[in-house]
Amino acid sequence: MKSYSAGSDGLPRRGGFFDQPKAVWAVAFACVISFMGLGLVDPILPAIAEKLHASKSQVSLLFTSYNLVTGIAMLITGVVSSRIGVKWTLLSGILLIVLFSALGGAAGSIEGIVGYRGGWGLGNALFIATALSAIVGLSTSGTARAIILYEAALGLGISVGPLLGGELGSISWRGPFFGVSVLMAIAFISIVFLLPKTPKPKNRSSLADPFKALGYPALMTLAITALLYNYGFFTLLAYSPYVMELNEHGLGYVFFGWGMMLAITSVFVAPRLQRRFGSVRSICAMLILFAVDLLVMAAGTIQHSPKTVIIAVIAAGIFLGINNTLITTAVMQAAPVERSVASAAYSFVRFVGGAISPWLAGKLSEWYRAESPFYMGAFMVLIGVVVLIARRRHLSGIDAADAH
Template sequence: MAVPFSLTSAAGPEAAQSARQGIAAWAVTAACLIVFMGIGVVDPILPEIGHQLGATPTQVELLFTTYLGVMAVMTLFAGNIGTRLGRRRVALIGLGLIGLFALACGLSGSIPALAVFRGGWGLGSALFTPTALVLLLALIGHAEKAIMRYEAAIGLGMSMGPLLGGVLGSHGWRFPFLGAAALMLLALVAVAVFVRVPESREPARPVGDVFRAYRHPAFLAVGLTGLLYYFGFFLLLGYTPLFLHLSTLGLGLTFFGWGLLLGLGSTLLAERLLHRVRASRIVLGSLAGLTLLFVLLGFAPLAGGVKIALVVLSGTLFGLMNALLTTLSVEVAHLPRATATSAYNFLRWLGAAAAPVTSGFVAEHLGAPVPYAFGAVAVALAVGIMALAARPIDAARASDPHVH
């Protein structure tokens, strides 16, 4: 009987540790889902906020731009903050800030106040979002699986957020913000209770290391593609609610369907294609499809129902692109993951921040369809960059030992 006992006792701690890591990974995943619900929850209520507060499209779009602009700047420092304070602690601080500023948004009464509080919300997201990916990479251990889990949480969050915003927003634009604050509290508790990870002992890296990451041609190409692509992504997400002229609940249902396909594209479709087709070819095909989408949305003589269907179906391509670019940013950099994620996130959120306020301004001065021309041009430029850099990107990915 001594032998089985020794085997059990040897295997027991390993099994328990694996179970704890599994639970912790799911807690982080759930928190990611809730955080990205907070992004989409605003979507259906943008027209109602503009109506109730007498705001122009440009002013309404500030709710996205301040959020994303703060995220872009703060991601430069998120890696070092995580190294100094500990990833778990930074994740908790980020969740706490999101909940606090979501509550402040629900209690505010003017566009300037909402814009400022959304900036604070962006600060919390900037601390949590890259930290969550690093935590998942550490807890799961396999880069591709961790990224797929992360992107699945984003997709589900992006789908459930607009639905929550549409249902609660049909009773008043403040309720989605208050609902988001309550959900952030749940996410905070889940991470505090279940997540325990050994903290990295690596020294904090100068912020300059983030910019030196752009010396790698393949990584720079992925980052610039991300900048242009996310301009298009957030132009669709931020401006389309003003363009479609649907009810709050109608917008919620539209972007719920879009988000479901976003999750499908970023998980099942991305995983299958990455094992069968070169990554650069998938990116090129997806970007070409999105270029056509923006042209059709803005300028094709299509019925409203057809345009709604196009928006919903585009979620598949957007989800596929999200997963592909995040995967490539980790695999072609050959850098510490915290540095790579900070460098990539800075560029993608910079492009994202420019889209909403640009679309609002262009719509006011040049006409409602014209922002989609800007989206088409941005994504077409991304096609050009990817076409020129396809070979070094595929070579850099193939040389990453984590891919095989």
């Protein structure tokens, strides 16, 4: 996609991928640090279970409370940003993350950490929904490339986060929580000084806007698909650390490799697949491959082969990176509403999958067998494929846009 902006001579010039305003880079930098917070806690899940004498399902509630509050809070992000502006919404979200991540590190019980992670999720919702619309709105290189930049920041943050989390977690399980707090404080300062004051939207959003947006069949189809896909995504994040039989350092390196695959494919592979095969076909293919990958993790668990699970986790980053970019781009085209509203509506639905799967994965392993969570994850992802194919007619406009 080509985009043009006015040069100093008043003539239009092409906005390249790296030719972005400082404001875009400021938000992208904050995104990297924000998404580091997601992966920072992965290497310390077994350590938290051991130190606080908690079960897998109890520890998985760290993801459940975070995702549940994030999803619900997505409904108010448009209301907040339309009243106080993009910059102050971003800063408010970051400030909440700084506060609740520090409180999580100081907590003395699993219940306390779970509660503080919910507050962290509120800050995360305010930040990520606004960050995506801010990058797309401020970018000079067009929507598609702006989303790739956002996904690149996501991938970079997710890849570096576990590496840092493993190092800090080897000192203490509290280290990654305090690490997030410090990093987000740096992000807060960068936004304050690098992001100019942005005008408030002319029209104020209401709480009903995201629900109205879900009335568009294309957006609802993508949201349901993402809910089911996110189930598998967070099964991998929340449960796989328990079956890889690695310490904090080892888990950090595995998820670093996973995140690097996610970052590289989201930037360099997803756009090519989109141009050649279209969004819908490419998303279906990636979801099927991800489901197969989860089945490989199940097989590795049955065979007591941590190496198999490790390789499958890293490989999953390929499919997840491509799929993240494709679905996010499709969402921006799915409904004739403001990007922030579409993002909020979509994220509200998809984070439900991320809230259910971590807790249920832990319970399934306790109720049945160690490989059961991976089977359920693969099943849910495949249902997502069925939904996408069955409702494909609603997405014809997106494939037409890709072809154009």
